[in-house]
Amino acid sequence: MSDTIRYKRVLLKLSGEGLMGDGDYGIDPATVERMGREIKKVIDLGVQVCLVIGGGNIFRGISGVATGIERTSADYMGMLATVMNAVAVQSVLERMGLDTRVQSAIPMPTVCEPFIRRRAVRHMEKGRVVIFAAGTGNPFFTTDTAAALRAVEMGCDALLKGTQVDGVYDSDPKKNPNAKRFDRLSYRDVLANDLKVMDASAVALARENAIPILVFSIGDEGAFADVVQGKGRFTLVEKGE
Numbered sequence: 001m002s003d004t005i006r007y008k009r010v011l012l013k014l015s016g017e018g019l020m021g022d023g024d025y026g027i028d029p030a031t032v033e034r035m036g037r038e039i040k041k042v043i044d045l046g047v048q049v050c051l052v053i054g055g056g057n058i059f060r061g062i063s064g065v066a067t068g069i070e071r072t073s074a075d076y077m078g079m080l081a082t083v084m085n086a087v088a089v090q091s092v093l094e095r096m097g098l099d100t101r102v103q104s105a106i107p108m109p110t111v112c113e114p115f116i117r118r119r120a121v122r123h124m125e126k127g128r129v130v131i132f133a134a135g136t137g138n139p140f141f142t143t144d145t146a147a148a149l150r151a152v153e154m155g156c157d158a159l160l161k162g163t164q165v166d167g168v169y170d171s172d173p174k175k176n177p178n179a180k181r182f183d184r185l186s187y188r189d190v191l192a193n194d195l196k197v198m199d200a201s202a203v204a205l206a207r208e209n210a211i212p213i214l215v216f217s218i219g220d221e222g223a224f225a226d227v228v229q230g231k232g233r234f235t236l237v238e239k240g241e
Helices: 029-044 061-066 071-095 117-125 143-153 187-192 200-208 223-228
Strands: 009-014 048-053 100-104 129-133 158-163 184-186 213-217 235-238
Touching: 009 029, 009 143, 029 048, 029 071, 029 223, 048 071, 048 117, 048 143, 061 071, 071 100, 071 129, 100 117, 117 129, 129 143, 143 158, 143 200, 158 223, 184 187, 187 200, 187 235, 213 223
Parallel strands: 009 048, 009 158, 048 129, 100 129, 158 213, 184 235
Antiparallel strands: 213 235
């Protein structure tokens, strides 16, 4: 492993919407392929990587509620969408020569492994990419919370959130050209100012376990590899002074 690596074991959180590319729904093969190349660069550095992927490109539980589906059922439908995304990303990564495992919080042994913490850790130690699917396995919890939970369980050095922008802003920079960007924030800043980094329970879980959150643009070539080396543009969320 290179001496430049700052974070040796990381969890990468990707949104389901990030897999759509320029589309309005589903999975864009070219986008997933590009993300796969970014992940491979980091694996080639010797970093241990696990993933949590949202399901919003296929089904969002909260939007399902708006259409009249009962909340618990809608959330389970969203969890199943994350399994679909995980299997798609696994296929791309394995085509690139990366050994990959999908572990689901909802057991479905025909499709993937059940989530077993010790087995997942062992996979990572062997250099395999582990993709955690189906959130926490419980309704009323987001994939952000699942990402923070798995990062803690895996003993990750950092939780990386790959977004469409290069950090955390005080408002949407795509809508507000004067939005202020932050290089560094405390967990308290994020919660007190309701900054849209991750949901409050995910941030609180990361704070309680002292896991830094790094927010960066997954769309920028080489950004993921830069971030694990402490380089490039990102917002670091950690314990304040």
